[in-house]
Amino acid sequence: xxxxxxxxxxxxxxxxxxxxxxxxxxxxxxxxxxxxxxxxxxxxxxxxxxxxxxxxxxxxxxxxxxxxxxxxxxxxxxxxxxxxxxxxxxxxxxxxxxxxxxxxxxx
Amino acid sequence: xxxxxxxxxxxxxxxxxxxxxxxxxxxxxxxxxxxxxxxxxxxxxxxxxxxxxxxxxxxxxxxxxxxxxxxxxxxxxxxxxxxxxxxxxxxxxxxxxxxxxxxxxxxxxxxxxxxxxxxxxxx
Numbered sequence: 001x002x003x004x005x006x007x008x009x010x011x012x013x014x015x016x017x018x019x020x021x022x023x024x025x026x027x028x029x030x031x032x033x034x035x036x037x038x039x040x041x042x043x044x045x046x047x048x049x050x051x052x053x054x055x056x057x058x059x060x061x062x063x064x065x066x067x068x069x070x071x072x073x074x075x076x077x078x079x080x081x082x083x084x085x086x087x088x089x090x091x092x093x094x095x096x097x098x099x100x101x102x103x104x105x106x107x
Numbered sequence: 108x109x110x111x112x113x114x115x116x117x118x119x120x121x122x123x124x125x126x127x128x129x130x131x132x133x134x135x136x137x138x139x140x141x142x143x144x145x146x147x148x149x150x151x152x153x154x155x156x157x158x159x160x161x162x163x164x165x166x167x168x169x170x171x172x173x174x175x176x177x178x179x180x181x182x183x184x185x186x187x188x189x190x191x192x193x194x195x196x197x198x199x200x201x202x203x204x205x206x207x208x209x210x211x212x213x214x215x216x217x218x219x220x221x222x223x224x225x226x227x228x229x230x
Contacts, residue, residue, distance in 0.1 A: 001170075031212075032214070032215075034216040034217075036154075036217075042222075043203055043220035043221065043222055043223050044154065044203075044217070044220060045220070046216060046217060046218045049212060049213045049216040049218075050212035050213065053212060053213075055218065087153065087154055089154070089216070091214055091215035091216055094167055094169075095156055095168075095169040095170060095171070096156040096215055097156065098153050098154040098155070098156070099153065100153045101153050
């Protein structure tokens, strides 16, 4: 199985800050990577796929980067709705696997 | 906009079978081009892909659960189902159904999710 490692596990930030989350794959997954946002009590919501492509309706302050084994999700100008947990997922091979998540908390 | 809704018992006894159904509305499960997917989330933990099925009935499973898992599809009722046998407390989780694209840059990425249903395994 491909292991997905996210860092940090949590980050404290303020409204208006820029934060960058990291996801590392245990082997090369090209750009077969997605990012999801999950707010408490809700289902995950797709933000980005193919490492850099913004899903329909997702605000442009979310930016995905990277390829191969190292990936980033940057949130520019954090908004109150953005305080949530973010997961990466590899879609390169079965079984599909997710990272452990990064919680973005209010400082 | 396609919507998914999970249904099934919220409490299952150890060693019994967990059975959940995902009903698809505002879209056809037979339209092709999608993987109809089950994912679970243990309390306070991350996400685990259980498996998926396509409209033809061909399914793929996570090897860690494959021996206990069956995903089936009912095109007439526009729904798909999950059966997980011989459950233990370790199967307590929120179970989500989701739709993922088949092929293209969004391949195997879940763009539509149900709200999730909590299943507790306890006697």
